[in-house]
Amino acid sequence: MLLHIPAILDADQVRSMRAALQAAPWADGRETVGAQGARVKRNLQLSEASPLRQELGAQVLAALARNPLYHAAVLPLRTLLPRFNRYEGGGHYGFHVDGAVMALPGGGQLRSDVSCTLFLCDPEDYEGGELVISDTYGEHEVKLPAGDLIIYPSSSLHQVQPVTRGERLAAFFWVQSLVRDERRRRLLLELDRSIQTLTHTGADPAAVLQLTGVYHNLLRDWSET
């Protein structure tokens, strides 16, 4: 499931994040990938231990926590602290698949179920830089307004096209979902959206309550912690 979640950050948050990132020291993005990724990755990243990454990453997590659509779609169990990247001067990241299991800073591991990219520059500010996600329906090009998020399956092949003008700043991170199976997550999201609509359009409260029970009991059956 590819899902566009608009306005995770507002214009002020985007502006101040971008200003902080533009003044930051950047490192080679190949620091954080294995041999497969290193062959095709040409970009810059904030270093893993950078205090700015900690600070801005925490801001992104706080913004996600306030977003009901994000929660309904991802059902997050564990989230890796967001990283930040920068593409410019032809920078790109060829087709790759994200690592399946990642170490968490405090110990423990995260299975990557959902990959997330939060755009921090507006599409007209740079040329190229589309995130291309390949699935059974073909290739999807994604280039969103600053502050918007795309979520996509970590199992998919994807790439970032070369940025040939301007610069592309983004945050990216991975989530282990309570519900591993993508089709089940999509069913739960559709059910959640239907319940919201029925509630707001004044449907029979007893029927809505019953449907809400179905939602929670499916989530209980399908979730793993």
Ligand code: NI
């Ligand atoms: Ni990736």
